[in-house]
Amino acid sequence: MPLVDLRISGLDVDDAEVARLQQHLAADEQARAQRFRFERDRRRFVVRRGLLREWLADRLNERPERLCFIVGEWGKPVLRDHPCHFSLSHSGERLMVAISDAEVGCDIEHIDDSIDWLPIAEQFLPRGELDELRTLAPPSACAAFFRLWARMEASLKATGKGLSGATFDTSVPAAWQVSDVDIGLGYAAAIAWAGDNTQLQLTIPHLGPRLFADRDIDPLLSVSRAPRTWFR
Numbered sequence: 001m002p003l004v005d006l007r008i009s010g011l012d013v014d015d016a017e018v019a020r021l022q023q024h025l026a027a028d029e030q031a032r033a034q035r036f037r038f039e040r041d042r043r044r045f046v047v048r049r050g051l052l053r054e055w056l057a058d059r060l061n062e063r064p065e066r067l068c069f070i071v072g073e074w075g076k077p078v079l080r081d082h083p084c085h086f087s088l089s090h091s092g093e094r095l096m097v098a099i100s101d102a103e104v105g106c107d108i109e110h111i112d113d114s115i116d117w118l119p120i121a122e123q124f125l126p127r128g129e130l131d132e133l134r135t136l137a138p139p140s141a142c143a144a145f146f147r148l149w150a151r152m153e154a155s156l157k158a159t160g161k162g163l164s165g166a167t168f169d170t171s172v173p174a175a176w177q178v179s180d181v182d183i184g185l186g187y188a189a190a191i192a193w194a195g196d197n198t199q200l201q202l203t204i205p206h207l208g209p210r211l212f213a214d215r216d217i218d219p220l221l222s223v224s225r226a227p228r229t230w231f232r
Contacts, residue, residue: 004100004193004200006079008108009057011044011093012070018043021050026066059099060084074160085158091187098191105158106181107150108189111137117145124152145199146188151178158192 025033027105029049034043052158053064060067060082072078077086087098092110126133129148137221155178179200181189 004098005053005055005059006101006103006106006181006191006200007097007180008189009051009095011047011090011095011101012040013043013047018046019219021054022046024050024053026065026068040191042192044090046090048090051095052086052097055097056082056084056086056099072160073167076157076160087154089153089157089189094183094185096181098193101191102194103158103160104194105156105192106190107145107153107157108183108187109150109153111146111186111188113142115142117142118153121145121148142189147180147190150188151180151192154190154192158194171185180202 014210020031022033025046033042033045033049036045053067056062056067057064058081062082063084066078067082069077069082070080077088083101085100086107088105089096093109094108094110096106096108098104098106118133121133125133125148133144133148142191155176158176176192176194178190178192181191193200
């Protein structure tokens, strides 16, 4: 049974943790970190890349600094010497990484009620979902929009198409599954993966791993299957 390992962490850590994670970074990542104008952005970049390397290395039984990334089809980053697949997303102060033996996508969105989300929804979401959003009163409509957006982004990241450029396309093969991940604290999150017979593992620091099968999702794990109408 394929295993999808979903990990979530905060990005604002102490100086010692930033220094530790920075040791995992390659020379080009170190150089990129130094180009950030603001110190908070530099630190968060180091944490994102360092944790990504650390979590992938844990899955592969490899040293974090030895991993090499290349750009694959549609611009999706992939590992050069390993068949492992991954997807990274960050928003606000949260990081989410999904790791699997098969294609996978994840997305996390900070629910910001100051954003004028309706024009974005009108441009990208199907008519049915847009009409449903319009029936909701704020702030419920805003939170629902970000949940829909996270589902769509996760699916597009899984297929590698992304949301930019002329290749924008919300169609997803029927074999793909999509689930909401409720991590609370004003965030919406989702994960997309291929196939039915898959086991998901959610790991949040200080809580440890939680295992569940996609055919028997336990609501106590704050994960639920998402409707599929929005990408038909």
